[in-house]
Amino acid sequence: MNNITIGQYIHGHSWLHKMDPRIKIISLIFLLVTVFLVPISSNPYAVGTMLFLVLFSLTLTKSSKIPLGKVLRGLRPLVFLLTFTFFIQLFYERGTQYGTILDTKNHLSLITVLIIVGLIVLYNLTKKRIPFRILYFILTVAAIFAIQSINALNIVNFYSYDFIITGEGLLKASFLFLRIVTVIILTSLLTFTTTTTDINFGMEALMSPLKLIKVPVEIIAMMLSLTLRYIPTLLEETEKIMKAQASRGVDFNESKLKEKIVQIISLLIPIFVISFKRAEDLGNAMEARGYIVGQKRTRIDQFKISVGDYFIISMAVLLLAGMILARIYVL
């Protein structure tokens, strides 16, 4: 329950922390678009740009003084997806534009199957003790394929297939991999260095042009910030209710589907009751302090866009413009 990392701000004093949230969000969007605009090709410029962007995001992380491990931990839920897409791209792509890197015959035989099962068991047993779990997972998957290509183990063969890795496949897979990693690093940097209230302010400011077409931007922003504010509180309440119902014999792990439905109801109804009660209390408390919907309000933190902020956003614009120009004329 406590592993959910939404808006996980880490306190710090780096320039990224001090940046104006509006500028930070816009620059992030520009950077993300740039990352996606890098074409997949063996052209040295394309490869260079992609590597540059990866290095750039790592440098940003370094300069924000957020531990790299924490940023990379954000990748953890995506490890499976990453590995999966990487290998699918690797095998599926049969274009021979850049030649073949590997072309062997793979065998699934009695011995290789046994070794593969052994490897999977070994991975599951040892993964808790290995610090670089993501790398370990990828290596294990790679080892599973490598073992199948060893001819000496080909005893009692079940199935053989051509194992071809083409240059194009490798290129596409690597690009995709790097792209996802960069995007995640960049976006998690935003949430790590900006408090939810600041992000909310940034969003509100960015949405403010919509006021012209009568979109209630302030109300949306207030709703957004209250929702974000109450996620941890509600999680806490859920945990309490779960424990209370567990004390009444609800077993959330070991029961049949029919029982599960009753159990979820026993959790949902109290949570609903609590949320409504909290919402009512909050509404009353806000009104008691003079909150009127749609009224003009000042804020306690006044944001001012500094020279540094202008510099940063112009860099981001330059990067994006350069990328677009490069796509039109060079690549």
Place this chain on the structure above:
Amino acid sequence: MGIQFKNVSHTYKGIQSKYDAIMDVNLNIDGKGEFIAIVGHTGSGKSTLVQHMNALLVPTSGTVEVFNTVLPQPKKAKINHLRQKVGLVFQFPEYQLFEETIIKDIMFGPKNFKDSEEDALKKAKTAANLVGIPESLYEQSPFRISGGQMRRVAVAGILAMEPKILVLDEPTRGLDPKGRNEFMDMFKKIHEEENKTIVLITHDMDIVSEYAKRIIVMKDGYVVFDGKKEELFEHPNFIDFHLDFPTPIKILKHLNQTLGIPYVPQYSERDLIKYLEAFYE
């Protein structure tokens, strides 16, 4: 039998930090006939301690033995049956109600422990009777009654499971003095009539002195005192526990200083009045 704590520590792991909630706790709670109050400041580990008693939390080191089941158990062992033996009532238990009718909500616990519909109904009626919910309310929605009655229903929900040990986390919090006395008298009745062990967390020293037989004082995760209440209020290090004296003892100490009435500790208002009447006769 009962619950034994052996060198139990529990550490909460946060994202960036660790927090030792309880450390090196050794306790022995008998399966029947005890009335224990756990006192201590906020954050001293009381709630963490009681959540070990029905295996909601398992120790990070050391062992807890609950009715001959040693915790922590190996992975995926079933520990649910322990929760029937040790009934835990949380703070503000009225929030756990969810069924359409009061009686159904009380039956929820027994039914989870595989009681038949009739058995569960029988147990639920006994429990409702015990906490003073009249029969006319049985078919009402639990969300349409007063807060005090909701709490009674919630306590009945635990009592209907017929636990051997009843653990209560601040059962009188947020109640008015009358409700408080009614609740405590109810627990006393359950304790005396069925000889059940009752463990309760409270901040109210008057409750502690009037009802509890044994007191456990927690401070910064350690158990600093465990013994009879008569010993606690005469303990030489009482000031270090950062606890308040109960009202009757305060009054007696004051009377002793101002009027010279001999100090013989009395633990409840009733006893105090009796003592003073006897003194002036």
